[in-house]
Amino acid sequence: MFVRSLLIAASICVLGGCTETTSTVKPTQFDPTQYVDPFIGTDGKGKTFPGATVPHGMVQLSPDNGRSGWDWIAGYFYPDNIIAGFSHTHLSGTGAGDLYDISFMPLTRPYERQVTEGGPEAGTIVSRFSHDNESASPGYYQVHLSDYDINVELTAGVRTGFQKYHYPDDHATGIVRLDLGYSRNWDSTINAHLVVIDDYTIAGYRKSTGWAKDQRVYFYTTFSHPFKTLSIFDGSEASMSEMSVFEAESVFTGKNLVGEFEFDLSDNREVTVRTALSSVSTQNAKANLNAEVPNRSFEQVKKLAQFQWREELSKVKVQASSDNLTQFYTAMYHASLAPRIYSDVNGQYKGPDGNNHTSTLKSGEVVPRYDFFSLWDTFRALHPWKTIIDEKRTTEMMHSIYSHYTVFGRLPVWIFQGNETDMMMGYHSVPVLVDAYLKGLLPIDGKALLAAAIDSATQKDFGIHSYQNKGYVPYEEKSWNVSLTLEYAYDDWAIAQLAKVLGEDDIYQTYLKRSQNYQHHFDPITGFMRAKSESGDFREPFIPTAYHPEDYCEANAWQYTFFVPQDIAGLIKLMGGEDEFSKKLDAMFTTEQAVDELPEWISGFIGQYVHGNEPSHHVPYLYNYVNQPHKTQALVRRIMDELYTTKPDGLAGNEDAGQMSAWYLFSALGFYPVDPVAGVYSLGSPEVDSATIMLENGSTFSIKTKNQSSTHVYVKQVTLNGKVISDFSLKHSEILAGGELVFTMSETPYDAQ
Numbered sequence: 001m002f003v004r005s006l007l008i009a010a011s012i013c014v015l016g017g018c019t020e021t022t023s024t025v026k027p028t029q030f031d032p033t034q035y036v037d038p039f040i041g042t043d044g045k046g047k048t049f050p051g052a053t054v055p056h057g058m059v060q061l062s063p064d065n066g067r068s069g070w071d072w073i074a075g076y077f078y079p080d081n082i083i084a085g086f087s088h089t090h091l092s093g094t095g096a097g098d099l100y101d102i103s104f105m106p107l108t109r110p111y112e113r114q115v116t117e118g119g120p121e122a123g124t125i126v127s128r129f130s131h132d133n134e135s136a137s138p139g140y141y142q143v144h145l146s147d148y149d150i151n152v153e154l155t156a157g158v159r160t161g162f163q164k165y166h167y168p169d170d171h172a173t174g175i176v177r178l179d180l181g182y183s184r185n186w187d188s189t190i191n192a193h194l195v196v197i198d199d200y201t202i203a204g205y206r207k208s209t210g211w212a213k214d215q216r217v218y219f220y221t222t223f224s225h226p227f228k229t230l231s232i233f234d235g236s237e238a239s240m241s242e243m244s245v246f247e248a249e250s251v252f253t254g255k256n257l258v259g260e261f262e263f264d265l266s267d268n269r270e271v272t273v274r275t276a277l278s279s280v281s282t283q284n285a286k287a288n289l290n291a292e293v294p295n296r297s298f299e300q301v302k303k304l305a306q307f308q309w310r311e312e313l314s315k316v317k318v319q320a321s322s323d324n325l326t327q328f329y330t331a332m333y334h335a336s337l338a339p340r341i342y343s344d345v346n347g348q349y350k351g352p353d354g355n356n357h358t359s360t361l362k363s364g365e366v367v368p369r370y371d372f373f374s375l376w377d378t379f380r381a382l383h384p385w386k387t388i389i390d391e392k393r394t395t396e397m398m399h400s401i402y403s404h405y406t407v408f409g410r411l412p413v414w415i416f417q418g419n420e421t422d423m424m425m426g427y428h429s430v431p432v433l434v435d436a437y438l439k440g441l442l443p444i445d446g447k448a449l450l451a452a453a454i455d456s457a458t459q460k461d462f463g464i465h466s467y468q469n470k471g472y473v474p475y476e477e478k479s480w481n482v483s484l485t486l487e488y489a490y491d492d493w494a495i496a497q498l499a500k501v502l503g504e505d506d507i508y509q510t511y512l513k514r515s516q517n518y519q520h521h522f523d524p525i526t527g528f529m530r531a532k533s534e535s536g537d538f539r540e541p542f543i544p545t546a547y548h549p550e551d552y553c554e555a556n557a558w559q560y561t562f563f564v565p566q567d568i569a570g571l572i573k574l575m576g577g578e579d580e581f582s583k584k585l586d587a588m589f590t591t592e593q594a595v596d597e598l599p600e601w602i603s604g605f606i607g608q609y610v611h612g613n614e615p616s617h618h619v620p621y622l623y624n625y626v627n628q629p630h631k632t633q634a635l636v637r638r639i640m641d642e643l644y645t646t647k648p649d650g651l652a653g654n655e656d657a658g659q660m661s662a663w664y665l666f667s668a669l670g671f672y673p674v675d676p677v678a679g680v681y682s683l684g685s686p687e688v689d690s691a692t693i694m695l696e697n698g699s700t701f702s703i704k705t706k707n708q709s710s711t712h713v714y715v716k717q718v719t720l721n722g723k724v725i726s727d728f729s730l731k732h733s734e735i736l737a738g739g740e741l742v743f744t745m746s747e748t749p750y751d752a753q
Helices: 004-008 282-291 298-313 322-334 382-389 391-408 429-438 446-457 464-470 481-501 505-514 517-521 557-561 568-574 578-588 619-626 629-642 656-669 732-736
Strands: 011-014 017-020 062-064 085-087 103-107 134-137 140-145 150-156 160-166 173-179 188-198 201-209 215-223 227-233 239-243 250-254 258-264 270-278 316-321 348-350 356-358 414-416 680-683 690-694 700-706 714-720 729-731 739-746
Touching: 062 140, 103 150, 103 270, 140 298, 150 298, 160 298, 173 270, 201 282, 215 282, 270 282, 298 322, 316 322, 316 656, 322 656, 382 391, 382 429, 382 656, 382 732, 391 414, 391 429, 391 446, 429 446, 429 481, 446 481, 446 505, 464 481, 481 505, 481 517, 481 557, 517 568, 568 578, 568 619, 578 619, 578 629, 619 629, 619 680, 629 656, 629 714, 656 690, 680 732, 729 732
Parallel strands: 700 739
Antiparallel strands: 011 017, 062 085, 085 103, 103 173, 134 140, 140 150, 150 160, 160 270, 173 258, 188 201, 188 250, 201 215, 215 270, 227 239, 227 258, 316 690, 348 356, 680 729, 690 700, 714 739
16 A cells, blocks of 8 residues: 655555665566555646545545545545545546535544635535545555544445544544535535434435536445434534434435434444445445445455455556556556446446436346446547456446447437536547447447447537538537547548448448548648638638637647548648658657646647647657657657656646556557557557566467666567567557567667667
């Protein structure tokens, strides 16, 4: 586990064994979970949370600082020093805040309120804490609340959160405060409901509207021993009721319900709280709790969570420096947080149509329903990553995406809490599904998938009507118009590849032509992708380094000009050939940023390259397409070295539900999916010494380096199973077949010799 104060030293000690940060640790010597630091990304731009969860779990039990604003999107911001509670749902690295449902806080009387940023005018009950008395590891979190002298430990199962509070010796009673309206700072509570089943057990729900318009979180909670009194408050904190004798099924309803449960501590200083969630009902939440063996102790649940993480992270066994091990396995950890299970043990979930559904295959078999698909981000690398290391779960996730279409009538854009949010742009579920289908991981009829994809591509909203008729989105019609056209063109490329495999030649030709629509925005005079009017004129004035949210999504002309992963050869031709294309790429990485102030989400600069946001992620690999792979090699190593660190602010931008980490995982192993539906990876410069991917088909794929060091960033030769790779590409099928990829590293650029 990571205790942040111990990481300041030049070496780290993990579970009793010390390893110098400059040494190389062999896979047989360690458990990969000890190289995960959940605090990475909790400072700066990352927006991650440090709390307890399991791989792709429904519950993310984590501390909240009691403030709202950009820095607290994940509920917790590392520079803060107060905690207001521990809630069961959190976002990982997104650009908008929401969730923080079912928040508990242990207290002792008396307690005071503190006015916090974005918090209620009356203030928030909080406690100070120190990072010196805080630790986190996969499936576990611990902190000492200094104002109340209470030690808090958290762990989790797939659908349950488990809290353990140790109260001070000088108090006869302890309080557990449940705030069903805590996240009112981010969204609006529609209704909250609390049922007192007995003096050990409560249940209820919180229904709210925010980023996801129809959020329903049902819960079922059991305490380790009975509470002796209960005080119920509404949002104004005026007392509604106080009970010392409990009647079965006592019910309380309001908008922002708060319950304070008082426990007698004379026989036991410890209180545990076990909570299960559901999007359907409290009865389903109870069933979820029972399915995870409610008589397990805290330590047993913690060990099971650690086991699940050990199994997940052991799918790739890496040999590298200690720092790089921490970076790699923390990235792998973050890439396993989303998408997350949303259905109950019986397969039920709240659908995007507002009704309850059951996630089943045609055979009737119940399969997990997944949620939290940040597709604008994750189609680029996260989902391709999962097709390598997580085939079975990929199939389940693709079933969830396609099932959204059968219920909602449209493939998803950004699924969140059983809602279609239409966040960001594109119909990027199409390349994700097509990639899985082409890799044999989507067992549905291909023509049904093609029909669903065409439905997305022929709708009338989001500028798609103009895109179909004109070949581009005019700037008079929509903001982000350049980005919309370029990303629609890529999605159309995915449709074309599916149609080609299915033998649908007319559809193939139609969408192949549509995939060329990016050309409408290219200005040969300036060499940039520019916004066009209804009449076909470029918008004036034009400054390529300026941030223009009217025309580009979270980017400028530099970043989006290179977003043509489906036709790099065509883009090279538009720019005047390989020499001019190479010069343009060089200029991207050397042209300084001219804008003094940019939005928070524009970050991680190398010249005009922005690693903190997704549209540029493939660009460092484009030098491979103009016979200058040494530039790709130097750049990817520079990005890994400068824009990923082991500090709390070690991510250059939003984690974005795993995309930022997936870029690192691929690049650290030495390859990346420039075109995510091609089934081909572009080679770079691996940062690890060696790695072995444990494939689900029983084979292993190994990556080895010769002469690896921080100065040997160039690749002299690459071989696959002893045969030289001359085009710096690797097929997905070659990985699944198993074998050995060997990079011979050099201190000097090999292709320049």
